[in-house]
Amino acid sequence: MTTMDKKGVDLRNSNILELFRGAQVLLTGATGFMGQVLMEKLLRTCQIDKLYIIIRPKKGMTEKERLKKIFDSYLYERLQREQPNCISKVVLVTGDNEQRGLGLSQEDHALLVHQVNIIFHAAATVRFDEKLTKAVAINILGTKDMLDLAREMPHLKVSYHTV
Numbered sequence: 001m002t003t004m005d006k007k008g009v010d011l012r013n014s015n016i017l018e019l020f021r022g023a024q025v026l027l028t029g030a031t032g033f034m035g036q037v038l039m040e041k042l043l044r045t046c047q048i049d050k051l052y053i054i055i056r057p058k059k060g061m062t063e064k065e066r067l068k069k070i071f072d073s074y075l076y077e078r079l080q081r082e083q084p085n086c087i088s089k090v091v092l093v094t095g096d097n098e099q100r101g102l103g104l105s106q107e108d109h110a111l112l113v114h115q116v117n118i119i120f121h122a123a124a125t126v127r128f129d130e131k132l133t134k135a136v137a138i139n140i141l142g143t144k145d146m147l148d149l150a151r152e153m154p155h156l157k158v159s160y161h162t163v
Contacts, residue, residue, distance in 0.1 A: 026116045
């Protein structure tokens with residue numbers, strides 16, 4: 001891992017990297033464009049302990065199959081080459097941002113509440129022709145449910161909504 005950014009600034013003493021060192025991060029929307037890029041960047045450049053990602057089954061694919069498809073993509077080639085065991089940091093959590101309570105089981109809800117330090121909420125529908133009820137469920141109620149979950153987290157340092 002390089003310690004210099006594109007402008008030649010040494011990142012070893014970065015406050016941002018320090019924030020993420022050993023962190024337990026929750027990412028929603030990991031299968032979307034922004035989520036995939038963010039997941040790759042977090043795994044490649046930050047020394048996080050765990051990355052919890054909420055994924056739902058979709059189009060005949062299980063959550064695990066969807067995650068494998070992401071990790072097999074071009075975007076992750078460098079990460080796979082530099083850190084071949086990076087996927088061991090990823091904890092797959094079954095859920096659905098369209099469902100109340102993010103579609104989490106009681107066990108997964110409790111796990112996230114007690115473990116997560118940092119949240120990146122990137123789950124959203126960005127389709128302009130989406131049915132209004134679905135858009136509201138995902139973009140408004142899903143975000144409210146994420147905020148409710150965040151309020152329960154005693155170790156939370158940062159919650160970031162990317163949409």
